[in-house]
Amino acid sequence: MKFTAMLTKRFKDTPADCQIASHIFMIRGGYMKNVGNGIYSLFPITKRITSKIERIMREEMDAIDGQEVLFPVAMPAGIWKESGRYDAIGSELVRFKDRGGNDMVLGMTHEEAAVQLARETADSYQQYPFMIYQIQTKFRDEPRARGGLIRVREFTMKDAYSFHTSKEDLEQYYMRCYKAYERIFARCGVPEVISVKSDSGMMGGKVAHEFMLCTPVGEDSLVVCRECDFRANMETAECVYDDLGGEMKELQKVATPEMKTIEDVCAFLSADTKRSVKAVVYQKETDDKYVVAFVRGDIEVNEVKLRNYLKSEIYPAQELEKAGLAAGFIGPRGLSSQVQAVYDISLKTCPDLICGANEEGYHLTGLNMDRDVGSVEYTDIGKAVQDGICPVCGKRSLSLTRGIEVGNIFQLGDKYTSSMGMKYIDKDGTLKTPIMGCYGIGVGRLAASVCEAHHDDYGPIWPMSIAPWQVQLCALRADDQEVRAFADKLYEDLQATGIEVLYDDRPVSAGVMFSDADLTGIPLRVVVSPKGLKNGTVEISKRDKSLLEKVEAGLALDSVKTLVKDMLAELGCDR
RNA sequence: CGAGGUGUAGCGCAGUUUGGUAGCGCGUUUGGUUCGGGACCAAAAGGCCGUGGGUUCAAAUCCCGUCACCUCGACCA
DSSP: OBGGGSOOOOOSSOOTTOOSHHHHHHHHTTOEEEEETTEEEEOHHHHHHHHHHHHHHHHHHHHTTEEEOOOOSEEETHHHHHHTHHHHSOTTSOEEEOTTOOEEEEOSOOHHHHHHHHTTTOOBGGGOSEEEEEEEEEEOOOSOOBTGGGBOSEEEEEEEEEEESSHHHHHHHHHHHHHHHHHHHHHTTOTTOEEEEOOOGGGOOSOEEEEEEEOTTOSEEEEEESSSSOEEETTTOOOOOOOOOOOOOOOEEEEOTTOOSHHHHHHHTTOOGGGBEEEEEEEETTTOOEEEEEEETTOOBOHHHHHHHHTSOEEEOOOGGGGTOOTTOOOSTTOOTTSEEEEEGGGGGOSSEEEEEEETTEEEEEEOIIIIIOSOOEEOOBOOOTTOOOTTTOSSOEEEEEEEEEEEEEEEETHHHHHTTOOEEOTTSOEEOOEEEEEEEEHHHHHHHHHHHSEETTEEOOOTTTOSSSEEEEETTTTSHHHHHHHHHHHHHHHHTTOOEEEEOOOOOHHHHHHHHHHHTOSEEEEEOHHHHHTTEEEEEETTSSOEEEEEGGGHHHHHHHHHHHHHHHTTOOO
């Protein structure tokens, strides 16, 4: 590709809307153009990147016996009503009517379509297991798109669905897919992507992992052990607490006027917040019933865990007085029987606690859960903390970090196959319901994540495997006849050997040419200049600055060929 | 959905307090001089000041409505 023929435009100024590196560079470098909120058109440079990512995905999916299919973007709502998600999912699912007045949806994920495709086809156990996948557009009407391609409303996703006749078979295939995902990320140049245990949320199923690129700009909170393999999304991370020790004391009621926060009360009583009880009030969606979550004073409530425990949606509570709750003075002892209490396991660590007295202006000290509240069920509803105890190795080694979710895998079980009536005839002649797994990676988000992971102050540094072109050829002084002739020839020769070249043949100054090259982020650069040619050399360098050498002009072609091959091989992309 | 912010040329911004008919830098076009890290000189094109209404002799500027976008939070298969 000649630069002069390419539809592109670069910007010197950082656009006002951009916050994170990938977004800034992808706008400044002319990678994409915003069409609407969370909706982008991609320029050729980005399309080339995503096509390469897709190709790697295809190769790895095919390698684990996947079969590529294509589901529709717009589909009748009927199959979504069958699965129950038409009603269960909120306004992220775009619903509309066709001209006949029929309910339609835009696909935000394709479990329903996958089951619809397979259910009459795979009617014998002999056809199992199998996996089908597609790479296609999804539309999710996100409440808030952000960060360029990190979170958008319309995007391309590789989504795969596997079908099995036994849990063991699903688990085995799940591991194969897990390994394939590791290969995909490694080949795309981000081997640092880690997997974490995750909450399965609305997808259903029990076992799920997310693949995360750790970065401060990530949207998810992660809990990672510095000493062992334990890694989990904050939403699901189990908590373990040390026994704080101490003596049982007498229960006493103390006046704490106007002290509504844990900090106020503990400061007033000169106590550690760890020796207090925090009460957080929620309301359930279903019946408006009040729920009080009790956790140790220094711990925060993990609402995802609480939601899963209650098996109900929860919302911040309104109008506490109605339920007989004294805001700021709520405690486990003498709590109104109108409200449901949930006790966190952190409360078991201390025999002598401070808590609200359920009376405006009073707290209790010396509370002992067993003695003063009685035998209650404890459950894990706390948020993991920095330097907390690892639930696997037991060391005080937890670290909190943030990550971008670049992929996820779920063992779905029979959520969709049973609600949509998918059956096969087993060996023994009986009808059985198959079980499923599903596996997704967002293509554009992965591209942006690679940019987040690999960039410098001047632009992205694309890994050779997904770079828009493999080599950037810069003709410094394209108006110089000798330079022009040599660069033209090298361009043709490189292309003839199958190397992808972006040839900057513009008669612009070195500064412009180099800064544009930095923004394009092509991993290998060849500079042809009058100065160099005078000495019979051209300059070859790597975008990441790990190489800068002068090569005899006649050897440039071979040298580039070798470098491209080696750089691909490093990423496991030598074919 | 809650809180805050911004809409003026392709991009980045000033002008709004104190109404007077629109400006700067970058980019683009043309001519010339430069040339290894975003060069210089000269000329030029390009804007119903998000949008609807109101006040006024007069509105980018004041008032009311509305839409869009951004940030944080909520939510997120």
